[in-house]
Amino acid sequence: MTGSLHRFANPARFQRLSQAALPWCTGGTIVAFAVGLYLSLIGSPPDYQQSETVRIMYVHVPAAWMALGAYTTMALASAIALIWRHRLADLIAQSSAPIGAGFTVIALATGMLWGQPMWGTFWVWDARLTSVLVLLFLYLGYIALINAFEDPERGARAGAILALVGWINVPIVKFSVDWWNTLHQPASISRFAKPALHPSIMTPLLVMAIAYMLLFATLLLLRVRTATIEHRLRTLAMARARG
Amino acid sequence: MTRKRRRLYAVSAGMFLLAAAAALVLNAFRDSLVFFYGPSEALAKSLGPDQRFRLGGLVERGSLGKDGVTVTFNVTDGAAAVPVRFAGILPDLFREGQGVVAEGRMLNGTFEARNVLAKHDETYMPPEVVEALKKSGQWQSEKKP
Numbered sequence: 001m002t003g004s005l006h007r008f009a010n011p012a013r014f015q016r017l018s019q020a021a022l023p024w025c026t027g028g029t030i031v032a033f034a035v036g037l038y039l040s041l042i043g044s045p046p047d048y049q050q051s052e053t054v055r056i057m058y059v060h061v062p063a064a065w066m067a068l069g070a071y072t073t074m075a076l077a078s079a080i081a082l083i084w085r086h087r088l089a090d091l092i093a094q095s096s097a098p099i100g101a102g103f104t105v106i107a108l109a110t111g112m113l114w115g116q117p118m119w120g121t122f123w124v125w126d127a128r129l130t131s132v133l134v135l136l137f138l139y140l141g142y143i144a145l146i147n148a149f150e151d152p153e154r155g156a157r158a159g160a161i162l163a164l165v166g167w168i169n170v171p172i173v174k175f176s177v178d179w180w181n182t183l184h185q186p187a188s189i190s191r192f193a194k195p196a197l198h199p200s201i202m203t204p205l206l207v208m209a210i211a212y213m214l215l216f217a218t219l220l221l222l223r224v225r226t227a228t229i230e231h232r233l234r235t236l237a238m239a240r241a242r243g
Numbered sequence: 244m245t246r247k248r249r250r251l252y253a254v255s256a257g258m259f260l261l262a263a264a265a266a267l268v269l270n271a272f273r274d275s276l277v278f279f280y281g282p283s284e285a286l287a288k289s290l291g292p293d294q295r296f297r298l299g300g301l302v303e304r305g306s307l308g309k310d311g312v313t314v315t316f317n318v319t320d321g322a323a324a325v326p327v328r329f330a331g332i333l334p335d336l337f338r339e340g341q342g343v344v345a346e347g348r349m350l351n352g353t354f355e356a357r358n359v360l361a362k363h364d365e366t367y368m369p370p371e372v373v374e375a376l377k378k379s380g381q382w383q384s385e386k387k388p
Binding site: 045046047048049050054057079082083084117118119120121124125126127164165167168172179180181182183185186187188196197198200201 | 247250251254257258261262265269273276277278279280281299332333334335336344359360361362363364365366367368369370371372373
C-alpha cells in the first residue's frame with residue numbers, strides 16, 4: 001500500500017500526471033462554478049427567515065470547508081515530508097498555504113457581511129469566529145516561517161512542524177459550535193443527523209462545494225508544478241555554481 | 244527500527260501528546276470559552292450589577308412589550324426566564340420565539356441590555372415549505388438556541 005503511494009512521490013511522474021489532470025480540473029472548476037452560481041443566486045428559493053441574505057451562505061460555507069480542507073492537506077503533506085523526506089510533499093504543503101489562507105479570508109469576509117444584517121454585528125469574539133481568525137494567523141505564520149530561512153530545506157522542516165502543531169486548531173474550529181455556546185449556529189450538514197437544509201437549498205450548496213474543491217485542486221496542481229520546476233532550476237544552478 | 248519508522252513514531256507520539264494537552268487546556272478554560280450564559284446558568288451564578296455578561300436564549304412568546312424606545316422581553320431556555328430591558332435598535336431577525344444574545348448586567352432582577360444580537364439556528368428552508376409544514380402541524384419552531 002505504501003509502496004504504491006510512494007510511486008507518486010517521483011517529481012517527474014508527478015509532472016506528467018498533473019499535466020494530464022490539469023485541463024480536466026480547470027474545465028470542471030469552470031462548469032461547476034457556472035452551475036453552482038446560477039443555482040445559488042437565481043435558481044434557488046429565499047429562506048423563510050433570512051430571505052435573500054441566505055445566498056451569502058453558498059459562498060461562505062464552502063469557503064470555510066475548504067479553509068479547513070486546505071489546512072488538513074498542508075498538515076498531511078507536512079507529516080509525509082517529515083517522516084519520509086519526500087521533496088514533493090514539502091512542495092504540496094507549501095503550495096497549499098496561500099490557497100488556504102485565501103479561502104479563510106473569503107470565509108471571514110463573507111461571514112462578516114452576513115453577520116451584520118442577520119446578527120446585528122460584523123464581529124464577535126465567540127469560539128467559532130475566534131478560532132477561524134487563529135486559523136488565518138496560522139496560515140500567515142506558516143508562510144512567514146518557511147520564507148524566513150536562507151536554506152529552503154530548513155525552512156520547510158520548521159514549517160512542517162508548525163503546520164502539524166497548528167492542525168490541533170482544525171477540530172477546534174469544526175466542533176467549537178457544539179462544545180461551547182457561540183453566536184454562530186451549529187453545522188447544518190452533519191454526518192450523523194438529518195440535514196437541516198431543504199433539498200432546494202442543499203443542492204446549490206453541494207454544487208458550490210464541489211466547485212470550491214475543484215478550484216483548490218486546480219490551483220494546487222498549478223502551484224506545485226511551478227514549485228517543482230523552480231526547485232529543479234535552483235538545483236541545476238547550484239550544481240553549475242559548484243563546478 | 245529504521246530511521247523512517249522512528250520518525251513516524253516520533254511524529255505520532257508528538258501529535259498525541261499535543262492533542263492531550265490541548266484537550267486539557269480547553270477543558271480547564273471551559274467556563275470562559277462560552278459566549279453567553281443561558282437564563283438558568285445566569286440565575287444560578289447570581290451575578291451582581293458590576294459584572295457584565297452575555298445572556299442567551301429564546302425570546303419568550305407573548306413577553307414582548309414596548310414603551311417608547313425601550314423594549315422589554317423575557318429570555319428563556321424553557322426552564323427559567325430572565326426579564327430584559329433594552330433601549331436601542333434591534334436586529335432584523337429579532338422576534339418572539341427567536342434566538343437572541345444580549346450583553347449587559349443584572350439590576351434589581353432585570354437584565355439591563357446594552358446590546359442585543361440575533362441568533363438564528365441552522366435550519367434553512369423556502370417560505371412555502373414552512374407554510375406547508377405549519378398547515379400540516381409538523382412545524383416545530385421552539386428549538387433550543
